[in-house]
Amino acid sequence: MGRKEKPEKSTVMQVDAEETDDITPPVVVVLPGEAVQLPSNVSTVVRLGPGLRQDADGVAVTKAGVLRQTAQGDKVWVEGNQRRYVPQLNESVLGVVTAKLGENYRVDIGGPHPASLGVLAFEGATKRNRPNLEIGSLVFARVSLANKDMEPELDCINPTNGKADGFGEVKGGFMFKCSLGLSRSLLDPSNPFLQHLGNICPFETAVGMNGRVWLRSDKAKQTILIMQALLESETIPYNKARAHIKKFKTELGEK
Amino acid sequence: MKSDVVSPEGFRCDGRRPNELRRFNCDMGTASGGYAGSGADGAAYVEQGNTRCLVLVFGPKEPSMRSAVLHDRATLSVEFNIASFSSGERKTKLRKDKRLLEMASIIKSTFESVILMSSFPRSEITIQIQILQFDGGSLHTAVNATTLALMNAGIPMEDYVVACSAGFGNGHPILDVNYTEEGMDVPVISLGITPRSGKVILLNLESRLHLDEFEKVVTLARDGCTQMHEILDTAVRSSAEALAR
Amino acid sequence: MSGEQFLSTSERTFVVNALREGIRVDGRGAYEFRGLSIELGGGGFGSAEVLLGKTRVLANVSAEVVRPTANSAEGFVLFNTSFSPMASPAFEAGRLTEEEVLVSRMLEKAVRRSRAIDTEGLCIVAGEKVWSIRVDIHVLDHEGNILDCACIAAISALLHFRRPDVTVEGDQVTIHPMDERNPIPLSIHHIPICISFGFFDKGERVVVDPTHLEEQVQDGDFIVVVNTHRELCTMSKAGGAGLDVARIVQCTEVAAAKAAEVTELIRGALTKSNEIKK
Numbered sequence: 001m002g003r004k005e006k007p008e009k010s011t012v013m014q015v016d017a018e019e020t021d022d023i024t025p026p027v028v029v030v031l032p033g034e035a036v037q038l039p040s041n042v043s044t045v046v047r048l049g050p051g052l053r054q055d056a057d058g059v060a061v062t063k064a065g066v067l068r069q070t071a072q073g074d075k076v077w078v079e080g081n082q083r084r085y086v087p088q089l090n091e092s093v094l095g096v097v098t099a100k101l102g103e104n105y106r107v108d109i110g111g112p113h114p115a116s117l118g119v120l121a122f123e124g125a126t127k128r129n130r131p132n133l134e135i136g137s138l139v140f141a142r143v144s145l146a147n148k149d150m151e152p153e154l155d156c157i158n159p160t161n162g163k164a165d166g167f168g169e170v171k172g173g174f175m176f177k178c179s180l181g182l183s184r185s186l187l188d189p190s191n192p193f194l195q196h197l198g199n200i201c202p203f204e205t206a207v208g209m210n211g212r213v214w215l216r217s218d219k220a221k222q223t224i225l226i227m228q229a230l231l232e233s234e235t236i237p238y239n240k241a242r243a244h245i246k247k248f249k250t251e252l253g254e255k
Numbered sequence: 256m257k258s259d260v261v262s263p264e265g266f267r268c269d270g271r272r273p274n275e276l277r278r279f280n281c282d283m284g285t286a287s288g289g290y291a292g293s294g295a296d297g298a299a300y301v302e303q304g305n306t307r308c309l310v311l312v313f314g315p316k317e318p319s320m321r322s323a324v325l326h327d328r329a330t331l332s333v334e335f336n337i338a339s340f341s342s343g344e345r346k347t348k349l350r351k352d353k354r355l356l357e358m359a360s361i362i363k364s365t366f367e368s369v370i371l372m373s374s375f376p377r378s379e380i381t382i383q384i385q386i387l388q389f390d391g392g393s394l395h396t397a398v399n400a401t402t403l404a405l406m407n408a409g410i411p412m413e414d415y416v417v418a419c420s421a422g423f424g425n426g427h428p429i430l431d432v433n434y435t436e437e438g439m440d441v442p443v444i445s446l447g448i449t450p451r452s453g454k455v456i457l458l459n460l461e462s463r464l465h466l467d468e469f470e471k472v473v474t475l476a477r478d479g480c481t482q483m484h485e486i487l488d489t490a491v492r493s494s495a496e497a498l499a500r
Numbered sequence: 501m502s503g504e505q506f507l508s509t510s511e512r513t514f515v516v517n518a519l520r521e522g523i524r525v526d527g528r529g530a531y532e533f534r535g536l537s538i539e540l541g542g543g544g545f546g547s548a549e550v551l552l553g554k555t556r557v558l559a560n561v562s563a564e565v566v567r568p569t570a571n572s573a574e575g576f577v578l579f580n581t582s583f584s585p586m587a588s589p590a591f592e593a594g595r596l597t598e599e600e601v602l603v604s605r606m607l608e609k610a611v612r613r614s615r616a617i618d619t620e621g622l623c624i625v626a627g628e629k630v631w632s633i634r635v636d637i638h639v640l641d642h643e644g645n646i647l648d649c650a651c652i653a654a655i656s657a658l659l660h661f662r663r664p665d666v667t668v669e670g671d672q673v674t675i676h677p678m679d680e681r682n683p684i685p686l687s688i689h690h691i692p693i694c695i696s697f698g699f700f701d702k703g704e705r706v707v708v709d710p711t712h713l714e715e716q717v718q719d720g721d722f723i724v725v726v727n728t729h730r731e732l733c734t735m736s737k738a739g740g741a742g743l744d745v746a747r748i749v750q751c752t753e754v755a756a757a758k759a760a761e762v763t764e765l766i767r768g769a770l771t772k773s774n775e776i777k778k
Contacts, residue, residue: 096508108506136509174514174525214510220518224527357605360598364739368720444735454703454742458722460735461609466756469732470749477745 028067030078035060036067038076049077081181085111085210087143087152092167094175094208095154097137105133107141110177110210113151117141121155123164131169138170138214140206170206173216176227180211182234193233196245197226201252225252260424260439268436269304273429276419276479277304277392279486281400283407283494297408301400304433305390308397310404314380323379328372330379335359335397337386358394359384362401365447365457371411380410391434394445394459395420399483406491416456417487418447419479421472423464428475446476450484507716515717519705526553526711531754533709536762538656538769545683546661550653553711554643556587559653560636561661565675568623568630575622575630579607581637581650588642588712603647606734607637607654610692610725614733617658618687624666624673631663633686644711647723651694656766660773661686690727691766692734693759697722697751703741706751708758722748724755728763 030036036059038046048054051063061067065080087093087109095107095115104116117139122131133139145153156167185191186207194205203217203226213230217223229248236244261273271277280302297312315329323330335358362384370380382404384397395418402415422432422441429436432443442464447457455477464472515525524530534553542549546561568574581604583591591597611617622631635657637650662683665676698710698718710718720740725733732752737743 096506098506134509136507136512138508138510171510172513173510175508175511220514220521221523223514224518224523224525228527353605356601360601361736361738366739368739368741442732449742452742454744455737455748456739456742458735458737458748460732461613463614463731463733466726466730466732466752469752473745473748 029065030061030067031064032062033060036076038073045074047075049075051078051080052076079181079184081179083179083211085109085180087111087115087146087210089143089146091143091146091209092207093141093143093154093210094170094206094212094214095139095141095210097133097135097139099135100133105139107139107154109152109154109208110212111152115143115152115154117154117156121157122168123157123162133169138175140167140170140208140214142167166206170214173204173214174220174223174227175212175214176231178211178213178231179234180209182231183207183209183211183213185234186213186230190238192238192241193230193245196241197229197248197252200245200249201226222252260422260436260441261427261429267424267429269433271431273427274475274478276431276482277306277433279303279483281403281487281490283403283490295408297404297406297410299400299403299407301396301403303392303396303399303431305388306386306392306396306433307388308393308400309385309387310397310400311383311385312380312401312404312408312410313383314408315375315378315410316381318377318379324377327376329370329375329377331363331367331370331372331382332379333359333363333366333382333384335362335384335386337389337393340387358397361394361457361459362397365398365416366401366405368456369412369414369416369449370405371413374411389434391432391437392420392445394418395447398447398457399487403487403491414449414451415487416447417450417480417483418445418457419476419483420445421476421479423468423472428468428472430475430479442472444472444476446473446480448477448480448484450481507713511713512717515714516700516705519700519707524707524711525713528707530705530707531758533758533761534711536652536765538652538766540656540660540769540773546657548653548656548660550649550656552645552649552652552709554641555645555649556639556641557646557649557653558638558640559650559657560638561657562634562636563631563661563663564634565624565629566632568627571627573623573626573630574619576632577612577617577619578632578634579604579611579637579654580634581607581639583639583642583646586641587639587646591639591642599646603637603639603650606647606694606723606725606736607635607651609734610651610694611635611654611658614690614692614725614727616655616688616690616692616727616733618689621687625668629673633658633661633663642712644713644715645696645709648694648696648709651692651725652762652766655691655693656769658686659688659691659766659770690729690731690733691763692725692727693762694723694725694734695755695758697724697755699741699743703743703747706747706754708754722751724752726752726755726759728760730756 051065053060053062063078063080065078068079069076093109095109097105098108099106103119107115107117109115120130141154141156143152144155158165201222203215206214215223215226225248261267282300295311295313300309318324335355382401386393398416398418420432420443422429422443424441432441442462445459448455518525537551539549543560548559550557581600583600585591585593624630635654639646662685664678665681665684667674698707698714699720700718723736
């Protein structure tokens with residue numbers, strides 16, 4: 001790994017939450033106002049994630065939480081655990097259709113403002129052939145516009161290949177609300193809870209980064225147990241996941 | 256000396272038997288031409304014994320309060336009034352008496368479930384209930400009068416509501432409790448059913464009744480409702496036939 | 501409701517489907533109450549904080565000497581409910597919601613009209629001085645079934661309350677301060693407990709103690725107030741899905757059983773708080 005000389009002042013850029021990955025220990029808790037020492041093994045550009053801000057004196061913390069950085073040290077951010085969702089570009093969210101206004105659906109995503117989802121923003125939708133969402137339907141969508149001065153916009157298409165890829169109306173099942181931290185952790189590929197649960201009993205899930213999780217399985221009882229297991233998993237470290245899920249094994253395994 | 260609600264010979268203070276309804280009389284619509292001036296779309300007048308109730312229905316019409324508009328159905332507003340000359344001593348009506356608001360709210364909730372509210376989005380239906388003479392049973396009399404007035408106004412309903420009351424006095428369940436009996440500490444159940452399904456849509460009890468007696472009393476009330484249903488049915492049909500002629 | 505989040509069709513359907521399978525969304529059985537905790541004395545005599553699941557209600561009882569109406573020899577019991585905006589985004593400060601009016605009415609009927617409290621015993625000098633007992637109810641957190649929770653809080657607070665002792669000698673009325681003479685509990689004839697039922701699936705499924713989600717989905721409700729002597733004090737059903745008489749009778753039996761359980765818990769809390777004082 002080539003090391004470049006560290007310049008006097010690093011250029012920093014704001015980055016959106018989705019790009020953060022490769023979490024490394026140890027745990028450092030920071031509070032707003034604290035100055036942050038950038039990692040020394042850094043390349044020219046260090047990108048600042050949520051909870052950090054650059055000002056004249058350097059990098060300061062704006063939200064309370066745990067300070068994280070990537071293994072390479074090129075991305076730094078603060079991991080907080082709030083409940084109110086603020087839309088960010090490219091995040092996938094679960095929303096409820098509350099109204100149909102002309103060419104758009106109004107969708108509640110639990111954020112500061114309702115979002116709008118274009119009636120044609122689905123894979124293969126044309127004026128004659130398009131999905132007809134009812135008021136009260138659930139949609140799994142991508143935030144396509146998130147600007148602090150405008151109402152957020154959604155679509156149900158993967159921008160890279162134009163396909164639905166899981167986005168779109170979500171039918172049946174049940175949706176429950178959780179903290180943003182839990183929904184992020186459920187999206188983490190190394191999260192063992194979902195896998196252990198899936199081994200015992202099959203289910204489908206869609207996790208919105210807006211603190212909403214949708215579940216569907218054969219029986220309502222299983223859905224409820226899985227929901228309980230996931231909600232409780234928030235405070236359980238990954239290495240204790242197997243033991244935690246084992247408690248649900250007998251009841252979930254029931255036919 | 257405390258008098259018995261039901262005498263040893265089996266008579267109540269007004270001479271009725273325990274499971275006898277009071278004399279019923281009703282007048283649907285504006286047959287007498289008396290209410291046309293108020294602009295009411297439907298009206299009904301009911302007498303149950305000495306309790307007399309008049310109900311006027313307005314609507315569906317433009318809502319009076321913009322804020323109360325519902326985009327997919329009508330809003331129902333109910334006013335319940337007791338005339339100051341209605342009971343034994345003259346009482347000036349207390350504005351917004353909680354008790355009256357409560358009765359209005361009960362009637363509103365009851366009828367909201369049977370009126371086809373989604374037939375008239377963004378409009379309002381108003382029901383004005385006036386108790387002209389009060390001798391007990393004002394809730395169930397008002398419900399019956401409201402049913403007739405709504406039918407008279409042509410407001411579509413899934414089923415209509417018939418109501419009756421029953422109480423319990425010295426060992427006997429009694430039907431259609433009057434004011435004097437209410438004053439003798441008789442617990443009263445007011446019951447409203449939808450005749451087609453036979454199910455209970457209104458149930459109101461405000462005084463202590465032992466659980467062991469409950470089933471008897473509520474069953475009697477239900478039988479009373481069935482009787483009221485036949486009476487109302489006859490009244491409505493004859494009124495409709497009179498118009499059809 | 502403004503401020504509250506819109507409920508999706510999936511959530512609504514799921515609640516009913518789960519009930520058809522015999523389970524509720526929070527894992528409870530149909531006739532199961534949520535965890536009930538009663539804390540007494542946090543604000544002195546006559547204060548109770550009740551937690552029913554996550555619904556939290558605080559009740560406070562106070563007394564003052566007033567003139568009675570006309571020449572009556574009875575005191576007053578007054579209820580005042582306030583739904584704090586912190587309890588739910590649907591509650592706004594100063595604006596009276598329908599639910600607030602309902603809770604206030606039911607408490608009055610359950611406690612006052614059923615004559616749970618001996619108002620004659622509140623008389624000091626007939627026609628001149630009586631005690632006016634005031635119960636303030638604050639709803640702090642709304643997770644469904646505020647009514648049952650508020651009723652438990654009100655009754656617990658009234659049972660816990662002690663008023664100052666009074667001696668009347670001819671024309672002389674002396675109200676003894678609390679530290680001089682032991683304060684006296686209120687004379688309570690019976691303990692009315694409110695049990696709310698929610699109906700789903702056109703009246704086919706019944707549950708007690710509905711959560712906020714269940715309240716939003718239910719087809720109708722039915723409220724029964726009953727005491728441990730198996731006396732029905734109040735019953736209220738208006739609108740919503742129609743019910744068979746048989747179903748209603750069954751509910752009253754369930755209500756009586758539940759009321760007995762809740763009364764035991766209240767008694768337990770009172771005993772505990774008395775022991776702490778010793």
